[in-house]
Amino acid sequence: GIRDPLWSRGLGDVYKRQGMVLHRATLYDLTGIDTLMDWVCDGDAALVEMTRLMNREHEVKTVLARLHRFIENDLGGQIVQITQTRVMLLPPGCVGISGLEDEAFNNEAGWSGGV
Numbered sequence: 001g002i003r004d005p006l007w008s009r010g011l012g013d014v015y016k017r018q019g020m021v022l023h024r025a026t027l028y029d030l031t032g033i034d035t036l037m038d039w040v041c042d043g044d045a046a047l048v049e050m051t052r053l054m055n056r057e058h059e060v061k062t063v064l065a066r067l068h069r070f071i072e073n074d075l076g077g078q079i080v081q082i083t084q085t086r087v088m089l090l091p092p093g094c095v096g097i098s099g100l101e102d103e104a105f106n107n108e109a110g111w112s113g114g115v
Contacts, residue, residue, distance in 0.1 A: 020044055023039050024046075024049075026052065027048050027052070029053070030062060033063060037070050041075065041091075042091075043091045047082070047086060047088050048088075048089060049086050050085050050086065064079075075092055077089065077091045077092050078095060
């Protein structure tokens with residue numbers, strides 16, 4: 001299954017009218033994959049926590065393989081690894097950029113100003 005706080009509170013439809021929705025979800029098992037793929041197919045992004053799957057190596061590999069095949073190969077979207085247990089699923093037209101940890105909005109980057 002999957003849990004998404006936005007949709008469980010009934011707010012998903014409200015935010016969807018405003019444009020792309022960024023879903024935050026916890027993936028518990030393989031049964032939640034279809035929901036993730038539906039969101040990306042609808043043009044939404046998802047930040048997916050997979051901690052509960054990490055001790056089931058075969059299931060993690062299956063999840064990532066199915067998501068990769070559908071999102072990257074079929075749709076032309078992107079999967080970005082955020083941490084060891086989190087991935088960002090991006091629809092076509094959205095691109096994850098590495099190196100943002102050095103950008104100006106990062107307080108630890110040491111950037112001191114100017115436009």
